[in-house]
Amino acid sequence: MSSTTPTLSANAVERARQSAEVRVFEPHKVGLPPMRRYFKDMWARRSFANELSRAEMRAAQTNTFFGRLWLVINPLLLAAVYFLLVGILSGAALTPTKFAHLLVTLFAFYFVSNCITGGATSVVKGSKLVMNQAFPRALLPMSAVRTALRRFAPTLIVTGAIMVLVHVPLGLGTLMAIPSFLITMVFGAGMAMLFGTLQVYFRDTSAFLPYFVRIWLYLSPVIWTAEDMVGKKFDLPIIKVNPLYPMFVTYNDALIMDKISAPWMWAAASGWALAAFIGGGLYFISREREFSVRL
Amino acid sequence: MVELAEQEGMEPVEARKVLGIDVTDQVAVKVEKLDVIYRTSYEKVPTFKSALKRMGKGERVVKEVLALHDVSFEITHGTVLGIVGHNGAGKSTLMRAIAGILPPSAGRIEVHGRISTLLALGVGFNPALSGRENVMLGGLAAGLSREEVNERYQVIADFAELGEFIEMPMRTYSSGMFSRLAFSVAVHMEPDVLIIDEALSAGDAKFKKKAAQKMDELMGQARTMLLVSHALGTIKEMCNDAIWLDHGRLMGRGDPGEMVDAYLHHLDVGDDATAMEDL
Numbered sequence: 001m002s003s004t005t006p007t008l009s010a011n012a013v014e015r016a017r018q019s020a021e022v023r024v025f026e027p028h029k030v031g032l033p034p035m036r037r038y039f040k041d042m043w044a045r046r047s048f049a050n051e052l053s054r055a056e057m058r059a060a061q062t063n064t065f066f067g068r069l070w071l072v073i074n075p076l077l078l079a080a081v082y083f084l085l086v087g088i089l090s091g092a093a094l095t096p097t098k099f100a101h102l103l104v105t106l107f108a109f110y111f112v113s114n115c116i117t118g119g120a121t122s123v124v125k126g127s128k129l130v131m132n133q134a135f136p137r138a139l140l141p142m143s144a145v146r147t148a149l150r151r152f153a154p155t156l157i158v159t160g161a162i163m164v165l166v167h168v169p170l171g172l173g174t175l176m177a178i179p180s181f182l183i184t185m186v187f188g189a190g191m192a193m194l195f196g197t198l199q200v201y202f203r204d205t206s207a208f209l210p211y212f213v214r215i216w217l218y219l220s221p222v223i224w225t226a227e228d229m230v231g232k233k234f235d236l237p238i239i240k241v242n243p244l245y246p247m248f249v250t251y252n253d254a255l256i257m258d259k260i261s262a263p264w265m266w267a268a269a270s271g272w273a274l275a276a277f278i279g280g281g282l283y284f285i286s287r288e289r290e291f292s293v294r295l
Numbered sequence: 296m297v298e299l300a301e302q303e304g305m306e307p308v309e310a311r312k313v314l315g316i317d318v319t320d321q322v323a324v325k326v327e328k329l330d331v332i333y334r335t336s337y338e339k340v341p342t343f344k345s346a347l348k349r350m351g352k353g354e355r356v357v358k359e360v361l362a363l364h365d366v367s368f369e370i371t372h373g374t375v376l377g378i379v380g381h382n383g384a385g386k387s388t389l390m391r392a393i394a395g396i397l398p399p400s401a402g403r404i405e406v407h408g409r410i411s412t413l414l415a416l417g418v419g420f421n422p423a424l425s426g427r428e429n430v431m432l433g434g435l436a437a438g439l440s441r442e443e444v445n446e447r448y449q450v451i452a453d454f455a456e457l458g459e460f461i462e463m464p465m466r467t468y469s470s471g472m473f474s475r476l477a478f479s480v481a482v483h484m485e486p487d488v489l490i491i492d493e494a495l496s497a498g499d500a501k502f503k504k505k506a507a508q509k510m511d512e513l514m515g516q517a518r519t520m521l522l523v524s525h526a527l528g529t530i531k532e533m534c535n536d537a538i539w540l541d542h543g544r545l546m547g548r549g550d551p552g553e554m555v556d557a558y559l560h561h562l563d564v565g566d567d568a569t570a571m572e573d574l
Contacts, residue, residue: 134395
């Protein structure tokens with residue numbers, strides 16, 4: 001060797017012995033990395049997803065006058081807009097119960113919508129990190145889901161207030177809102193991964209999204225209820241194929257009517273959520289090797 | 296070329312015996328029959344619109360790139376390996392494969408110890424967030440705990456000499472500040488294997504000197520380093536081992552001086568000053 005050879009110290013030998021962490025990189029089988037290690041890595045680095053979401057929320061809030069207060073003002077304004085739209089402009093009779101229904105499902109819809117829009121941009125926004133470091137990329141859309149969850153949390157205050165004001169019945173059935181929301185969250189995570197991948201391949205995805213999301217809102221039982229539809233021209237079976245239909249019906253039944261929905265409704269909601277999570281997750285993970293050369 | 300290829304495996308083993316290290320016990324990076332193939336697009340910005348247009352015309356813009364083919368080598372802890380080759384030879388792809396960013400299409404890579412990367416393609420940073428937040432995120436993504444990053448934070452910030460800027464969004468940084476912070480993060484993560492791709496020109500003359508001192512210090516501690524640089528002088532000066540890549544194939548392995556000479560001879564540019572400085 002040349003004379004510039006650095007001498008190896010005893011301490012280096014020691015370190016080499018200590019560096020027990022051995023990483024082996026091998027070709028992915030059917031396009032997927034070893035899943036066990038993937039999830040283990042994801043769990044070990046969950047604080048990264050939390051920190052990313054926290055930092056991004058901080059950055060968004062520093063640009064506004066109201067800062068964190070926006071998180072509460074936003075749902076209130078949303079409530080006012082839809083009160084105006086549905087209660088006054090459409091001329092339909094908006095009973096207090098219906099208004100309560102409108103609000104709780106609207107907030108749930110915005111949670112899903114935030115998962116989709118946040119998830120869509122998550123990978124492209126994290127491109128520099130993706131190109132420079134190896135980590136389970138699914139942490140990026142998961143971070144977007146956490147952000148959506150943090151934005152959803154303050155709406156619960158408004159939800160609670162309206163439930164008290166409207167005197168909705170409370171009971172065991174009300175508690176079913178929790179599993180219903182959890183199912184919706186699993187669905188949102190699947191959507192975040194699906195749209196996160198699509199955005200890498202089609203950078204205009206996020207430009208289509210607002211329209212897509214808006215149409216989805218009108219097709220979901222938010223500004224109308226399942227009962228409203230009975231006997232109407234639009235009461236088509238296709239309406240029920242919407243994944244958000246069983247999710248919002250079970251959520252509304254629980255929160256507003258203290259009622260446990262029919263088992264098929266729960267089965268449909270869970271089925272959609274699992275399909276979205278597994279489908280979106282497999283699509284994302286099978287494509288993530290390509291992210292570092294596509295960004 | 297053949298001569299050089301023959302040296303592969305022979306010389307390094309010899310050298311390590313001279314240094315008295317048990318090779319099998321001390322492997323840092325082992326690359327076996329590595330192929331990296333990836334599909335990429337010609338388009339600058341892929342959009343749904345252009346995809347539809349192409350579908351109408353029956354065009355395809357996706358091409359398959361065989362970036363590395365049948366590359367095998369092994370280095371032990373303490374090695375400072377230089378990688379030389381022309382633009383597009385596969386140097387950066389090899390670095391990304393070893394870092395686990397672009398896993399192999401065939402073959403196997405084994406890395407012993409913690410890897411830290413300082414890659415040319417940009418630093419792992421989000422411009423909307425502050426320097427502090429970016430350091431934290433980079434560390435957490437690398438698998439460090441919050442406490443571990445906090446322990447290193449002050450040293451990283453001091454070394455990068457950013458002053459109050461460390462709390463400001465990184466979009467307000469100059470390019471020098473960007474690269475100083477990136478360099479500081481990479482070298483202070485206490486890596487067992489440090490991968491540096493074309494990033495030694497960080498900052499102004501003063502910082503360059505400081506960076507060079509830090510590199511010397513790391514070498515003194517016998518950290519393993521993989522160094523990609525077109526400044527062939529740097530390779531000759533800093534490395535104790537080198538590989539030469541050409542069109543994704545390993546052309547030779549051995550003494551950095553010999554590899555650089557062989558590479559220059561191949562390019563037929565000779566050992567002139569420009570090439571040594573920057574090629």
